Amino acid sequence: MSVATKTDKIQRLAELAATKETSTGASLWREAFRRLKRSKMAIIGAVVIALFVVxxxxxxxxxxxSPTAQTWRNEVFPNRGEFVGARGxxxxxxxxxxxxxxxxMLVGARQTLLVGVVATLIGLIIGFVIGGLAGAFATLGGDTGRRVDSVIMRFIDIMLAMPSLLLAVSIAAVMGQSLTTVMIAVGVVQIPVFARLLRGSMLAQGSADYVLxxxxxxxxxxxxxxxxxxPNSLSPVIVQATLSLATAIIEAAALSYLGLGNPDPAIPEWGVMLTQAQRFFDNAPMMAVYPAVGIIITALGFTLLGEAMREALDPKLRG
Known part of the structure; x- marks a missing residue:
């Protein structure tokens, strides 16, 4: 047998070894999808999310x-505690x-979804880059790579040491009051979560047979x-992104409630609506109940789907 033939066989064996885990990963996702279709929790969460997006x-x-038109202002007297309730x-x-x-409420749903999605994407993208670099250096970088990984993760630990809401409030207070500020502040809070999760998953994959x-x-x-x-480390990150959407919506509403959201109160957003309603809660509690229920149900939908995905992708829970 010639040397070239032996080399070709070795290359084919290498390709099989390198793609074995990818094939396993593909079957893992197919099995996870089948489990999700049988999960009532996943179905409920998906329906809630779909309704919210629509x-x-x-x-x-x-x-x-028009959400900004004060058409019936002469019928409301907040100083005397007279409000108009539900009617035809x-x-x-x-x-x-x-x-x-x-x-x-209808128009404010778009603003709420926009804040949650953009904030999560900010945290996901930046956390993915930082965690991916740290995981790559730690897995295949040798002694120098492990030192670089240590420096990166100490920076992430500093971010994790601060309470998330306090960190978001600090960022929003420094940058000024705006909807963009809320997105950035909530997104920055999510960065260390995604970074540590991806790095840990990459470290686990680094000792797999296909890597060796x-x-x-x-x-x-x-x-x-x-x-x-x-590619084989992405499943826990995707699950966390689903859960982080719920957290982002709640934290964005909290910042808006604290007066750090959109400076124009005429533009409807559920967190801003809660802020406006707190002054009139005794006389018009439904002004606060409607946006609060919207936030709770939306966050619950993302949480249910995220938890169902976590269980479907967890090998310890697969039958």
Whole structure:
């Protein structure tokens, strides 16, 4: 047998060793999807999320009135505690300025979804880069790589040492009051969570058989990380992203409630609506109940789906 033939066989064996885990990963996702379809928790969460997304997309177009128009202001007297409750033309009643609450809830869903998604993407992207670099250095970087990983993770530990809401409030207070500030502040809080999760998953994958086989066959370290280790480390990160959406919506509402959200109170957003309603809670509690229930149900939907995905992807829970 010629040397070239032997080399070709070795290459084919290397490809099989390197793709074995990928095939396992693909079957893992198929099995996880089958488990999700049988999970009542996943179905409920997915339905809630789907309804929320549809509402956020079509809400501004189906709102019966302008969310900023003070059409019925002469019917509301907040100084005397006189408010208009639910009625035929105003399903949720009126706020303290005579604006239709149902229309504001519909339009405010889009703002709430936008804040949650953008904030989560900020945390996911930056955390993915930091965690991926740390995991790559720690897994295949030798002594120098482990020192770099140690420096990166000490920085992440500093961020984790601060309470998340306090860190978000500090960032928002420094940057000024705006909706963009809320997105950045909530997104920065999510960075260390994604970074540590991806790094830990990569460290676990770094000792797998396919990585050892690829290293022994001389495959470049960068290729091992990008084509094998990272793809097989993504499942817990995706699950965490689903759970972080719920957290982001709650924290964004908290910042808006503290007065660090959108400076224009006329633009409806559920957190801002809660802030406005607190002054009139004794006389018009439903002004606070509607946005609070919207936030709770939406966060619950993301949480249910995230927990169901975690259970479906956990090998210890698979039958």
């Amino acid at each position: 509402l956020a997309i079509v809400g501004p177009y189906i709102a019966p009135y 033309e105003n399903w949720f009643g009126l706020d303290h300025l005579g604006r239709d609450l149902f229309s504001r 086989a690829a290293k022994s066959l001389g495959v470049r370290k960068r290729r091992i990380v990008l084509s094998q280790i990272i």
